[in-house]
Amino acid sequence: MPLIRPFAALRPAPGRAAEIIAPPYDVLNTGEARVLAQDKPWSFLHISKPEIDLPEGTDPYAPEVYAKAAQNLAEMIAAGVLQRDDKPCYYVYRLIMGDRTQTGLVASASVAAYDSNRIRRHEFTRPDKEDDRVRQIDALNAQTGPVLLAYPDAPAVDAILAEVSAGVPEADAVAESGVRHTLWVVRDVQIIAELTGYFEALPALYIADGHHRSAAASRIAASRRTGDAEADHEYFLAVMFPYHQMRILDYNRLIRDLQGLGEAEFLERVAGCFDIEASVGQVHPARPGEFGLYLGGRWLRLTIHGALIPQDPVGRLDVSLLHDHLIEPILGIADARRDKRIDFVGGIRGLGELERRVDGGEMALAFSLCPTRMEDLMAVADAGEVMPPKSTWFEPKLADGMISHVIV
Template identity: 65%
Template sequence: MSLIRPFTGLRPVPERAADVAAPPYDVLNTAEARERVVGKPLSFLHISKPEIDLPEGTDPFDASVYAKGAENLQRLISDGVLIRDDSPCYYLYQLEMDGHIQTGLVAAASVEAYDENRIRKHEFTRPEKEDDRVRQVDALNAQTGPVFLVHKYQAEVETMVREATAGEPLYNLTADDGIRHTLWVMDDAAKTARLTELFDAMPCIYVADGHHRSAAASRVCASRKTDNSNHSGEESYNYFLTVIFPDNEMQILDYNRVVADMNGLDRETFLSKAAESFTVTAETGQVKPGKPQEFGMYLQEQWYRLTINSDLVPANDPVGQLDVSLLQNNLIEPLLGISDPRRDKRIDFVGGIRGMDGLEKRVDSGEMTLAFSLFATGMADLMAVADANEVMPPKSTWFEPKLADGLVSHVLD
């Protein structure tokens, strides 16, 4: 079974692409999604967050929600807004945000490769979120949210992508948030076959974002395989929707922390205890760390720079060496008493796209007591953790720009 293969995408007609494209389902809450679709009857949010078309207060995991999503998808197909390509294609998907450009291959990736860890993971998943995605895929009979994958740079792949994107794109649109989305179709059989060969030669690729979607694809495949007495391995449910980018084009932003209280410590005691593990320096302005093992801290309208003592950085430990681990293990847990940041309500996480101002706002409002800024996790760090079959701490990476939903979907025939 090939690592990836082309597929017959379900996509908007070009003149409707801008009306259909929507933010990923998991970056908006229901209220925000309701606001986004005002005056936008074709927005893919009607499919990815269909509770917005049901009475307020509807449980987003109610069976009626999934049924509404399927109804909305069929409506766009019946109205000719979404069409299906006639033959299997690859698609090239380019994202541009604030001068940063990255171009990925839209492909159907092998569930078998995922199950065998050739498509490598670095996060735990939550059963209830997996269940939601399984129910969504089964209701729609399609995968509509692409999984964000990464491959190690390969020169010939780059050459083929560059050549394919030199032509006229199918879509070229700028979303409300200023991110530009451009899509090309690659339907030349010889070229698609060569790209398939190049990826088959790769020992592995990596999940960057979309662990619940990929886990759900595996579960749907297993279920349908069991129910299909004529299972051959070629059915579309054996593959899942992905966009695969080269590692040298990835942009990972910092993923920062805010904490509600100081665990009963006063300011002087807290700073004194922090100084046992870090060099603590008061600064006159915001502190956005410029290198690993350096942290910013905002407390009572004062910024500090924290540099961890080198003897506390573990050797040969890809997880323990991460800045998110160093902060958690040497300050957040021992001083602030937060041992399970995945579940503890005293800690929250702020994506780096909100900047240092976003951290100050959470503290100055009185909602939180202190904030920590971190240096962004690197792609090499992510891949090292995945290669070691380890799991990163929660909220270790924040990828930008985000993929849009609705530009290409994978139908499970």
């Protein structure tokens, strides 16, 4: 089975993308989705968050929610708002956010490659979130949420994507976030064959975002397996970008209290592992091993003692260093996934959000971190290890509704 292959996508009809595309289903809650989809009958939120079309208070995991998603998808297809290509193609997807551009390939990726770890992961998944995606895919007979993948250096692939995207796009829309989403269709069989071959020569692909979607696709494939390795359910929807174009933002931490310590005693204990320096303004860490601490209305710069940085790919991550030498031993938070005393804020919100929540008394202190590097993510995945929770925040994000993969 090839690592990737073309597929006949279900996508917006010409000129309809702006009416359809929506934020990923997992970055907004039901209330936010309801507001965003108001007066937008073709918003993909009616498929990705279908509880917005049911009475308020409906359990988003209830059977009628998935049934509503299937009904809404069928109505959009019947109305001609979504159309399916008549033959398998590849697609070039470009994201533009401010002065940043990334251009990638949309394909169906092999479940077998995922199961054998050629498509590599770096996160644990939660069973409840996996179950939700399995039920959604089963109800729709389609994968509507793409998995975000990174590929290692492949200049020949980059060149083809640049050439294709020099032409006129078949979809071009600006989302509410201001991110521009553009799509080109690759129908040329020779170019398709070249791309397939170039990807087949790569040692691995890396999941950046979408661990629950890929895990759900694997479960769907296992449940539907008939022995036909070419069946659509043996592949999942993926958008692959060159790793060097991908942008990870900082993923910052807020802590509710000082674990009974006074401010002076807390800082004295921090000084056992970190150099502490006063800052005249916000601390945006510029290099690994450096952290910002907002406490008592002021910013401090923390730099971990070099001797404490291990060589292993997980232990040397900034999120690990902060947790292992401060958050757990000093603040008593051992399980960052479940402890209610810690919260996480993506860097897209800015450091002002940290100040606001500390100054307002909701939280006692905050930490700003240097963004995780793509090279570190790939090293963790190559080692077969798992990153700590809330290690990466990717921007810009793919849109739901720009492209879907039918699996019947």
